[in-house]
Amino acid sequence: MGLGSTAKKIQGLSDRAEAMYKQVQQLQQRITNLxxxxxxxHDTVKRMDHQLAEQRQLLLAIADEHDIDGEQILADAAIDDADDLAAAEADDETDGDGSESGESASTDAGEQPAE
Structure with missing residues (x-):
C-alpha cells in the first residue's frame, strides 16, 4: 500500500514536471519570436527616422528657396506642441481626482454657449 501510493505520487510529480517543461518551451519560443x-x-523605426530626416532637409531646402524661415516654423510648431502637451497634462491631473471635472460638467450642462 505504501509503495503504490509513492509510485502514484512520483507519477503525479513526473506529469506536472513534464507539463511545466512544455510550458517553459512554449515561453522560450514566444520570447524568441518577440x-x-x-x-x-527597431530596423523599421531606424529606416523611418532616416527617411524623416531626409524629408525634413528637403523641406527646409524648399522653404529656403522660397525665402521662408523653415527653422522658425519648426520652432513655433515645437512650442505649440509643448503648450498642447502641457494643457493635456493639466487636464489629466484635473480629471484624476474627479472633483473639478465633475463640477465643471454639472455647471456647464445648464449653460448655453454665447453666440
Missing amino acids: EGEVDDT
Whole structure:
C-alpha cells in the first residue's frame, strides 16, 4: 500500500514536471519570436527616422528657396506642441481626482454657449 501510493505520487510529480517543461518551451519560443519582432520593429523605426530626416532637409531646402524661415516654423510648431502637451497634462491631473471635472460638467450642462 505504501509503495503504490509513492509510485502514484512520483507519477503525479513526473506529469506536472513534464507539463511545466512544455510550458517553459512554449515561453522560450514566444520570447524568441518577440525578440525577432522587436528587431524588425527597431530596423523599421531606424529606416523611418532616416527617411524623416531626409524629408525634413528637403523641406527646409524648399522653404529656403522660397525665402521662408523653415527653422522658425519648426520652432513655433515645437512650442505649440509643448503648450498642447502641457494643457493635456493639466487636464489629466484635473480629471484624476474627479472633483473639478465633475463640477465643471454639472455647471456647464445648464449653460448655453454665447453666440
